[in-house]
Amino acid sequence: MTGNLLLWLLLTSLLSCPTRQARLTVSPSSSQFFKGDFVSLSCEVDGRSGGWTVKRNNTRRWMTQCEEWGKPEGSTCNISYVLPLDSGVYWCESSSASSSSSSSSSSSSSINISVSGGSVILQSPVLPVMEGHDVTLHCQTKSPPSKLPADFYKDGSLIRTEPTGHMTIHRVTKSDEGAYKCSIQAGGESASSWLLVSGSPPPPPPPPPPTIFPLILHLLVFCLYLISTLLMVSTYRQKHSDNCLLVSMAMTSLDPAKEEPGDVVMTELRT
Numbered sequence: 001m002t003g004n005l006l007l008w009l010l011l012t013s014l015l016s017c018p019t020r021q022a023r024l025t026v027s028p029s030s031s032q033f034f035k036g037d038f039v040s041l042s043c044e045v046d047g048r049s050g051g052w053t054v055k056r057n058n059t060r061r062w063m064t065q066c067e068e069w070g071k072p073e074g075s076t077c078n079i080s081y082v083l084p085l086d087s088g089v090y091w092c093e094s095s096s097a098s099s100s101s102s103s104s105s106s107s108s109s110s111i112n113i114s115v116s117g118g119s120v121i122l123q124s125p126v127l128p129v130m131e132g133h134d135v136t137l138h139c140q141t142k143s144p145p146s147k148l149p150a151d152f153y154k155d156g157s158l159i160r161t162e163p164t165g166h167m168t169i170h171r172v173t174k175s176d177e178g179a180y181k182c183s184i185q186a187g188g189e190s191a192s193s194w195l196l197v198s199g200s201p202p203p204p205p206p207p208p209p210p211t212i213f214p215l216i217l218h219l220l221v222f223c224l225y226l227i228s229t230l231l232m233v234s235t236y237r238q239k240h241s242d243n244c245l246l247v248s249m250a251m252t253s254l255d256p257a258k259e260e261p262g263d264v265v266m267t268e269l270r271t
Helices: 001-018 212-254 263-271
Strands: 022-029 032-034 039-044 054-057 071-072 076-079 088-094 113-117 121-122 133-140 150-154 157-162 165-170 178-184 193-195
Touching: 022 088, 022 113, 032 121, 039 054, 054 076, 113 121, 113 193, 121 178, 133 150, 133 178, 133 212, 150 165
Parallel strands: 032 113
Antiparallel strands: 022 039, 039 076, 054 088, 071 076, 088 113, 121 133, 133 165, 150 157, 150 178, 178 193
């Protein structure tokens, strides 16, 4: 009985899983925003949207849909004026997941968004960065000038000071993962954002080695064609030689100049 129940649960979960998973994108692409910024979140599957909705968890409520805090447009949710209470975890969920017991299988990966009421934010990638790629972090002030000297920190420790307010990490690795923040003198300090690094994609498989069977087949066909051609040429030449011999013999028998003397004597005696 227990085995049948486990099998039924397994089949139910497999049948309820979507064939493709949605991907949540944020525009502008950043994990931190100033109070009053416009933010757009979109669910996409292979470049197309439809059948998905944006949900979030924050410090006040859990599992709330876009209709309660934004303006939905298909599978996109727009927040025209973000507030600090909009900070939270966001993800995409299929429209049918709310009535399904396996909603987790119909959800995208989640992202963290932080809205600051202060004057400094750290603009960092909201999605994981591919290992081996470069990534640039910007320490941004709400009011110009924005390119001011900034101190950058990782996991609470100072990394370095950049005179133009942005820091580039070349060829990131897993060791570069961590909580980053920045501060500007007389401007303030940003909140921390987690930088994620994903593994590099596997190299494409090498092309399969050419099999020897097609080569042997082509050679066999070529040899048969060559042999048949040689046989045809040989047969043609043999027939042509035989025809020439018959014509030569016929011409010899009809030529009176080549008659033997005995034949002439026999003709005279008969007369």
